[in-house]
Amino acid sequence: MRLKFKHQAYQAASVQAVVDCFKGQLPNDAATRYRIDPGNVKDTQALLDEGFKNADIQVSDLQLLENIQQIQRKQNLPQSSSLASNKVCKLNLDIEMETGTGKTYCYIKSIFELNRQYGWNKFIIVVPSIAIREGVYKSLEITREHFLEEYHKQARFFIYNSKSLHELEGFSSDAGINIMVINVQAFNARGKDARRIYEELDDFQSRRPIDVIKANRPIMILDEPQKMEGKKTLESFTEFNPLFMLRYSATHATEHNKIYRLDALDAYNQKLVKKIGVRGITAKGLAGTNAYLFLEGIDISTNKPPVARLELEVQRKNGDIVQDLRKVTKGTNLFDLSEGLNQYQGFVVSDINANTDVITFTNGVELSVGEASGDINESIIRRIQIREAIKAHFEKEQKLFDQGIKVLTLFFIDAVAKYRDYSVEDEKGEYAHIFEEEYKHILNEVSSLEDTPYQRYLKSIHFDKTHNGYFSIDKKTKQLVDPKLGKKTTEADDVDAYDLILKDKERLLSFSEPTRFIFSHSALREGWDNPNVFVICALKHSDNTVSRRQEVGRGLRLAVNQYGERIDHPSVVHDVNRLTVVASEGYKDFVSALQKDIASTLSARPRVADESYFTGKLLVTNDGNVEVTPQMAKLIYRYLAKHEYTDLDDHISEEYHQAKREGSLATLPEPLSNYAEQVFQLIDSVYSDAALPSMEDERKTKTNHRNNNFHKKEFQELWNHINRKAVYTVQFNSDELVEKSTKYLDEKLRVRKLEFTVERGEQIDNASMKQVASGNSFKVSEKETADYKQSIHSAVKYDLLGKIAEGTKLKRSTVASILKQLNNAVFAQFQYNPEDFISLAIKLINEQKATVIIEHLAYDTVADKFDDAEIFTENQAITDFSRARPSPNRHVYNYVITDSGIEDKFVDELEVNKDVVVYAKLPRGFFIPTPVGDYNPDWAIAFEEDMVKHVFFVAETKGSMSSLDLKGVENAKIDCAKRFFEKLNTELGGKPVKYDVVKDFESLKTLVM
Incomplete structure (x- = not known):
């Protein structure tokens, strides 16, 4: 690789x-x-x-x-x-x-x-x-x-x-x-x-x-x-x-x-790092009992009630009491299940709630997913952590293997002896033994008789070869060294310890290397990371000297596949790049502490959104930079206050971020609406707790199964119509680009002249030897700055056409036509600052090139289609159920996963309206290629025949219908999508697919009718 x-x-x-x-x-x-x-x-x-x-x-x-x-x-x-x-x-x-x-x-x-x-x-x-x-x-x-x-x-x-x-x-x-x-x-x-x-x-x-x-x-x-x-x-x-x-x-x-x-906020919002999910483990006691229970998770299926995975103590026939994981349903009696252990008397399952992830017993006891109760010691918590890390690893591996992405899991431990104990015969410490026990158990669950590449991969790796430790190594004994014991670890000792992770990074990322699970003591230092660390588990006590952010930072890099390509496409980046942290504390406690760590690094961000902050800031647009005047600053301030987007202390409120997530931000007043994207970027630069990266509770993730609605003829007809891959071409007259670019450069191209400074001074009287030695024996008395008037061509040779052609991906002849038609005064700027002239010219020509491309875009369908098994798979990828809602009537899955309050209301209407036969929240694997990035529409909806004579396809649900409220890139993608569906309707015939942007169900019905 x-x-x-x-x-x-x-x-x-x-x-x-x-x-x-x-x-x-x-x-x-x-x-x-x-x-x-x-x-x-x-x-x-x-x-x-x-x-x-x-x-x-x-x-x-x-x-x-x-x-x-x-x-x-x-x-x-x-x-x-x-x-x-x-x-x-x-x-x-x-x-x-x-x-x-x-x-x-x-x-x-x-x-x-x-x-x-x-x-x-x-x-x-x-x-x-x-x-x-x-x-x-x-x-x-x-x-x-x-x-x-x-x-x-x-x-x-x-x-x-x-x-x-x-x-x-x-x-x-x-x-x-x-x-x-x-x-x-x-x-x-x-x-x-x-x-x-x-x-x-x-x-x-x-x-x-x-x-x-x-x-x-x-x-x-x-x-x-x-x-x-x-x-x-x-x-x-x-x-x-x-x-x-x-x-x-x-x-x-x-x-x-x-x-x-x-900073951390920019990186997360721009999807430049992995999204974080947390599996917290909460230990709580049950009054008057020592009944050990751990609720691992709740499973849902297509046609069965929810099933809980519950760990409890069970008495074997020989009298031994062991902890065992069992599946329970409503009505299960734990006393019977445990083979008569008295501590479980009265524990009969009364309810299993898949939405809230809570199991309730008839004695009033409730347990949430991830909670352990009863007689719990540190060893039990560590075993649960190791098990959860292995389960998370397999879940990710099953999803990513076919994409050529190797999954790595990293364990942090506080003592080497817990992993490698040289006082015992097999040299395996407590955690190594627990890992192998849990690994073999979970491997049996995921293994099958199918002869698939993934199953062959699993069977090719022996359990004791798939985990390894990276610590300091004693060069004489070749044994792992604990930095806290014996001699003090020096930097030199660490050289061998980092070989595989740093020097052989490509090997570690290859499927040919069996190591998938890494135990490390010193991995918290900067520089110790790998792009394919997908699971991090800290098997140690809290250490105030090391922040959670440092721990999490070891796994934030975006993953790479077997070809060495980084998985960073905006449409799928956070579908693939999800880091799971298995914490030894509850989800809320861990997230709160982690966000506190992140917040402490954002101290440079302003905290107050008042007029003085906005005044003088720059709104960077394609047409140049616009300075925020005092009048514009007042408008921004009043806008925020009017809609309660700021509180009484002028801090950005939760209401602002909620409206932004739901796409329902109020329209900016004139003239701010002309710079909506830039104004909101400016507002977003102000710190608020609500803007911190959201972290999923991975206990709330389940498999969302497809139901029989998917097989309805109306949906199959709709899906077969839109299931077309396409390529786009751009055919435009270069004369048009030359004309637009020339006009644009004449208007916008302004370079800064080179200048030099002349400093005059004289030697200080009686200067000391120290002043002479340090170069401070002269005092400047006068400075003069002047433009560099002469042409610089005599000193440096420039390939002006070549540089601009390279930067714009245009022919040299096209670039020459643009430059020839420039105003003489504009072109004369080249001799005063060639580098700035070239840089600005490339930027401005590219802006005009993008405009022309969108105007002359054309789609052609290809024979290749999206694979149903990949797009609407029977076992869809593990999904966050924190915004899940049951959809028994018309959706193609058992649950609808919405992104905002607007979508919640939209789904409410779709579910109860008899005119809707079937609908789908389109998976992210379905996309339309555009010059500004792949585009994933929101909804596909089929209506009753007697209502309309066509199937209607909705691109987006937006809080506002004004094009001024949509970002430029979003508008461009929507324009491209319209052309894509126009091409489909013309080429395929049959029932046309109508495409548009809607605000709510009523606006949808208006367009349909």
């Missing part, structure tokens, strides 16, 4: 934010040559060796600050009032990216882009641990070909090692992109190896390695800088003499100039 990478808009935005900080820097400036210190050698050739260091920042401090403020304004980030300078360097830039969103990829891409734009070529990536160091090095390896295809060059990279200093020679003398990866222990520890970087070394021509490094004026990238803020570490950074520092983290402890933010 080879991991594949694709261009992501949010990652490109983070890179662009870094690049834009240096607007005004002479583009493509070659790296500055310098004489390499030859050391104490007499080799005359060595005296002639040249190195290539990073050119200085030529942009003035004032311009740098203006650039940063402009970047911050575009993202509505807090404005910096000054450059965040320190003793290390004058420029420190913060890039905030949530765990699992690919920050390593982003800073590697930034390296290539800074080299392409400005010629900088010396970079040092500093990490706080060996685990992260190995992960970064692995990322550099697996992205090598990806970036070669994009930038047509490779970076030379290496891990700093004081015993392999020849790498430093290449770092200095090579003119290409050079990247050194170094962990802080290599220059900030007390060990002999760490001190070597500051010593004159005989094997390094009597030079100090640090002097060779600092001569390159490297750009330093700090990965997880909050882990490297000790006084000694910060002092050590000054020795590197960095040009500037880029700091990447999800949780910055110290704020500098923040130029990009993708």
